[in-house]
Amino acid sequence: MTERLTAREILALLVDDATFTELPHPAGDSGPGGPLAWQGYDASRARAAQRTGEGESVVVGTASVEGTPAVLIAFEFGFLGGSLGERTGDRLEAAHAHARAHRLPVVPLIATGGSRMQEGMIALTQLQRVARQSALTRAAGLAQIAVLRDPTTGGGWATLGAGADVILALPGAQVGFAGSRVRPADADPAAYTAEAQVACGAADAVVPPAELRQVLGRWLRLLSGGADPAAAPPPAPVPFALGAHDLPDSGWEAVRRARSPRRPRARAYLDAYFGHRVALSGDRCGGADPGGMLCGFGEHQGRTVAYAAQTGTATLPSGYRTATRLIRLADRLGVPVLTLVDTPGAANGAEAERQGAGAAIAELFGAVAAARTPVTTLVIGEGGSGGALALAAPGGTWATPDAYFSVIAPEAAAAILKRPDGEIRATADQLRIRPQDLLDLGVIRGIAGPPGTLSPATRNRHKGNHDSTGHRP
Known part of the structure; x- marks a missing residue:
C-alpha cells in the first residue's frame, strides 16, 4: 500500500x-x-x-x-x-x-x-x-x-x-x-x-x-487543449499508410493483405501519428478490452486529438462502450477524434451476448452519429461488418491499400449463400471490398498514401478530384 x-x-x-x-x-x-x-x-x-x-x-x-x-x-x-x-x-x-x-x-x-x-x-x-x-x-x-x-x-x-x-x-x-x-x-x-x-x-x-x-x-x-466546445474544431488529419502502397488486384488479395501478420497494426499507427499519448481504459460498466480497443488522447502537430483504435481482434462489448465513452468526452471538450478500424467483426460468443453486444454497438453508432466534433476514420486492416462500421465516420472514412471493408467476411458470405469453398475467392470479388471498389462505391473518401506524400485532405485541396492512387477522393 x-x-x-x-x-x-x-x-x-x-x-x-x-x-x-x-x-x-x-x-x-x-x-x-x-x-x-x-x-x-x-x-x-x-x-x-x-x-x-x-x-x-x-x-x-x-x-x-x-x-x-x-x-x-x-x-x-x-x-x-x-x-x-x-x-x-x-x-x-x-x-x-x-x-x-x-x-x-x-x-x-x-x-x-x-x-x-x-x-x-x-x-x-x-x-x-x-x-x-x-x-x-x-x-x-x-x-x-x-x-x-x-x-x-x-x-x-x-x-x-x-x-x-x-x-x-x-x-x-x-x-x-x-x-x-x-x-x-x-x-x-x-x-x-x-x-x-x-x-x-x-x-x-x-x-x-x-x-x-x-x-x-x-x-x-x-x-485543456481543445477548441471552444461550442464550435467544431478542424478534423484530425488522415494518417499516412504504413504498409502496402499498391492496390490489390482482387478481393481475395485484399483480404489476404489485411489478415497478414506482417501488416502494421494500430499501435504502429498511433506511435507514428502522436508525439505522445495517454490511454483511457474501461467502459465504467464492469469491463475493459485493452487488447481489442485502444482509446485515449494524444498530441498531433501541436494539438490534442482523441483516438479509438481497433487492434485486429474481435471487439468485445466493453471495447465498444469504451470507444463510446471516448467519443462523448471528446465531443464535450471540443476535441477532434481519429478512429482506426481493424477487426474481423464484433465478438459473437455467448458471453458477448450476455454482456450486451448489440446494445454496446448501438451506443457507439449513436455516439458517432451524434458527435458535433469531427470524426476522421482510417480503415487500416479488416473491416468486418457492423462491428467495424460502428467505429467509422459517415462521410469521413479513408482506407489504406492493405485494408478491406465488407458487409460480411467472404467465407461467411459463401456459407450463407450455400456456395462451396471453391467459390470463396469469387465471392470476395463480387462483394467489391477492395479499397478502390469502396472508393468507386462512395463508401470511403480516399485511399491513404505513404509517408512523405500529402495527406488526403491536403491533397484534395491541391489536386482537385484525384488522389495519389489515381482514384477520385
Whole structure:
C-alpha cells in the first residue's frame, strides 16, 4: 500500500513550485453540534483541526501542474476520515464555481471514508450537491480528472471519483463504494483496490506517486487543449499508410493483405501519428478490452486529438462502450477524434451476448452519429461488418491499400449463400471490398498514401478530384 499522504503533502507532490493559492472559505455555520446538535461533535472537530492544521476535510485552491493551471480539491483523511459534511459541500461548490468562472479543469485528490455521520442526512445530501456541481462543470466543457488515494470509499467514490472523466489511482489504494467496516465479512479485500477497479474498467490507470505529477500534467495539457466546445474544431488529419502502397488486384488479395501478420497494426499507427499519448481504459460498466480497443488522447502537430483504435481482434462489448465513452468526452471538450478500424467483426460468443453486444454497438453508432466534433476514420486492416462500421465516420472514412471493408467476411458470405469453398475467392470479388471498389462505391473518401506524400485532405485541396492512387477522393 502507498504511504497515506496528507492533503498538503499530496499538493506538494503535484503542483509546480509556489503556485498553489487556496480559495477563500465560504462563510457558514451550522451552530453548536452541527445540523443535528450532535453531542461531542464540536469537540471532535476541534481535535481534528488541532491534529491536522485544517479547518475542514478538504483543502481547495488553484495551482499549475506541469505548467497547466487547474482547480485542485485535496482531501485530508486525518480530519474525521476525510468525511463529507455541509461545510465540505460549501468548499466543493465554491471550487467548481471558480473552475467554471475561470475555465479551469477540476482535479479532486480523494481520500475519504464517505459522508459524516454526525450530520446525518444533511451530510448525505451533499452528494447531490456535489453531483450537481460536477454536472454543471461537465456541461461547461471542462475536464475533471480524479486521483484516488487511500481510502476512496462511499459517496466520495460514487461522486467525485467514479463521476470524473479520467480516473487515476495510487497503487494499493482502497477503492470501493463499501468501506472496510461495512463490507460483508467474507468479502475479498483484493476486490476493493485500485488495481481491481482498473481491471474491471472502473478506473483508467494505477500510477506510482513518483510518476503522478508527470502523468497528471500530461492529462491536464491534453484535455485543456481543445477548441471552444461550442464550435467544431478542424478534423484530425488522415494518417499516412504504413504498409502496402499498391492496390490489390482482387478481393481475395485484399483480404489476404489485411489478415497478414506482417501488416502494421494500430499501435504502429498511433506511435507514428502522436508525439505522445495517454490511454483511457474501461467502459465504467464492469469491463475493459485493452487488447481489442485502444482509446485515449494524444498530441498531433501541436494539438490534442482523441483516438479509438481497433487492434485486429474481435471487439468485445466493453471495447465498444469504451470507444463510446471516448467519443462523448471528446465531443464535450471540443476535441477532434481519429478512429482506426481493424477487426474481423464484433465478438459473437455467448458471453458477448450476455454482456450486451448489440446494445454496446448501438451506443457507439449513436455516439458517432451524434458527435458535433469531427470524426476522421482510417480503415487500416479488416473491416468486418457492423462491428467495424460502428467505429467509422459517415462521410469521413479513408482506407489504406492493405485494408478491406465488407458487409460480411467472404467465407461467411459463401456459407450463407450455400456456395462451396471453391467459390470463396469469387465471392470476395463480387462483394467489391477492395479499397478502390469502396472508393468507386462512395463508401470511403480516399485511399491513404505513404509517408512523405500529402495527406488526403491536403491533397484534395491541391489536386482537385484525384488522389495519389489515381482514384477520385
